[in-house]
Amino acid sequence: MLYIVIPVFNRLAFTRACLESLRRQTCQAFRVIVVDDGSTDGTSARLATGFPEVEVLRSTGGLFWTAAVNLGIRRALILDAHPIMTLNNDTVAPPDFIANMLLWARRQPRALLGPLELDAATDQPVFGGELFSFLTHKTRRLLDILAPEDRTGLHPVTYLPGRGLLVPAEVFRTLGLFDEGRLPHYLADYDFTSQARRAGFPVYVNYATHLLTYPDASGQAKTRRRRSLRGYTQHLFGIQGGGNLLNFSRFAIKNAPILYLPFFLLNGYARRLLGYFLH
Structure with a gap:
């Protein structure tokens, strides 16, 4: 069973929209764990009444992204999850999102997969994976490299963000969880997926699967x-x-x-x- 882990701190409107989009999925073979890290906007109470199918793990604050997703992943592994997806609450999943992710996960059972991200306001691609050189510090965006007719299927990348990141449970059991000790918020997802790639687990962006995001809503x-x-x-x-x-x-x-x-x-x-x- 796929488990989806969503860390949240306030921004209830985003969380509700994200969970509503998951309710509309054509494939419902998944469970959702929300990690509420000390929200002060009534998130936990609202989810308990409005989304009883969602398991909410509460903390008092200070976990930040990495420790929050790790808390959810630990719970998912106890429940024998396979695979596990990390998902930000400021995302909206099209109805075929889960079905497509699981389809390609069956085709590549050892791979880490991330979706093509579209701007929720314009429906235009904003992130389609990157190839990074540690020698030159140069980033090559696949959206700049691929011709429109090639923007389909899986494409290998150097790393992936945690927005809609699907990870086989085997990867966590092999490498451990995200590095919350050294990377408490940013770069933990890039670090983990880079470590997985070097350990022999393929890392792909999946152009057959789309996720709507809000680029202007990020902290950066x-x-x-x-x-x-x-x-x-x-x-x-x-x-x-x-x-x-x-x-x-x-x-x-x-x-x-x-x-x-x-x-x-x-x-x-x-x-x-x-x-x-x-x-």
Whole structure:
């Protein structure tokens, strides 16, 4: 049975829309675990009455993304889940989302799979996977590489985000869970999928499966829209900072080839120190 783990902190409207979209799935062979990390907007109570089919795990706050999804994954593994999907609450799943994900999971039972992401407001593709070079620090977006007629089926990528990430239970039993100790919020998903790829588990973006997202609702997008000295400090040092220097250092040490590491670190620091104001 597929288990879907959704970490939430407030934003009840997003959570309700996400869960409503899961109710409309053509395939209902799944269960949902919501991890409510200290919401103050009545999320847990509203879900208990409005979505009784959803299991809600409550925490007092401070888990952030990684520890929250790990809490849900541990529960799912106890319930003998296979596979497990991590899903953000600011997503909407088209009716065939689960059916398509499970179809391709049966074809590639050892693979980690992620969907093609579409902007919920425009229905235009916003994320279709990336190929990353640790030598040059260059990212090649598949949406820029693939011709329109080739945007179908599975395409190998370097890593995947946690939005709609489907993971065979075997991967968790082999590698353990997301690295909540060193990567409490950002980069834990990229780290985990990179580790899985190097351990021999294929990592694909699935162009046959779409997920609607809200790019402007992310914490990074909000911080960049309100550029300030305080925002810059949060960007570089806050747990939820997209350019957090410590998190980047830990990710680099874990994932960059040793010969590339010094240059990769210097390049990455420069991008984070300057990029906040340039992009």
